[in-house]
Amino acid sequence: MLTIYAVSDSIGETAEQVARATACQFEEGIEVKRVTYIKNFEAVDEFISDIESPNDSMVITTIVLVDVREFLVERCIEKGIRIINVLGPCISTASRLLNKLPDYKPGAVWNMDSQYFKKIEAMEFAIQYDDSRDYAGIKHADVILIGLSRTSKTPLCMYLANKGIKALNIPLMPEIPIPEELFAIDSKKIIGLTIDPMRLIEIRKHRMDKFSRLSSEIQYANAERVLNELEFADKVMRRLRCKTIDVTKRAIEDTALLIMESIGYDGIKDH
Structure with a gap:
């Protein structure tokens, strides 16, 4: 059984949708778990330590906080967990095309005010x-x-x-x-x-x-x-x-x- 963790620094709706879209391509063998509000290094460490089978796990993340996202990538690499960053490349590309820095606001798409x-x-x-x-x-x-x-x-x-x-x-x-x-x-x-x-x-x-x-x-x-x-x-x-x-x-x-x-x-x- 493969577990896909949908990890976000907000409510995780986007990450979960991508994870479930991935899981739908396979009739069985994939479980999706949403992990929300990962906003600091402590939350990353706690999440990684709770993963029981790193070899049977992958992470899809939409974390926009750069330092937290990079730390999550480092910890996943250390544990041998495959990780896909969904928003990072999109934000970086848009930033280059617009020639301006993004706001890096967690949950901006859902207006969590x-x-x-x-x-x-x-x-x-x-x-x-x-x-x-x-x-x-x-x-x-x-x-x-x-x-x-x-x-x-x-x-x-x-x-x-x-x-x-x-x-x-x-x-x-x-x-x-x-x-x-x-x-x-x-x-x-x-x-x-x-x-x-x-x-x-x-x-x-x-x-x-x-x-x-x-x-x-x-x-x-x-x-x-x-x-x-x-x-x-x-x-x-x-x-x-x-x-x-x-x-x-x-x-x-x-x-x-x-x-x-x-x-x-x-x-x-x-x-």
Whole structure:
């Protein structure tokens, strides 16, 4: 078995694509492993020391940091590991043709800046705290969405996360106590999602048709149950004195825009 290590001083996407394109030319016998953020000599040494079978290994690298790249080449030669530098020759050729020095910026092709990481962090936050899995995130959230089941809380959180906004959602149910943490934060960070009763019943019935009718779901789309839930949710939102948005006839994008305006979101550039 040959192992191709895709080594990069950034996320390694380019190196891995080249490695996998190579592996695809052979039906079997090649394993591809991505090695990321190799930005200094210590990281190079640690990577090389972890290679168990140098004779059955090769390295495809897109490292642009010259000193780190050269050190990696030296260490691979010492260990008898074949290494192919993908970006080096391309950058050198372009440099000669342009008659100017390159910037040597790791991850430049992916624009790995603080705004990118903000989006990723917000996405991970939305997933971790989706549907009240953990109330510990309330104090760290940029916005908390509350509402009944099927009021688009989760898709809204994911949409907002793509804008770099840490959004957390909490479903409202009469049987579940309201987390006390909600009363300890600024009510301006809380958005209540409301919906027309008939539309909610319609959505819930449609969802039930897609799944087995479990005994615990019998009341899910029951008109009386839905009205009771809406009354309960209205009381909670009044008690919290939070802004409410009717999502009945609104697209996710429209509701998200209202939420962003409410919390004073000034935007980050999309990449």
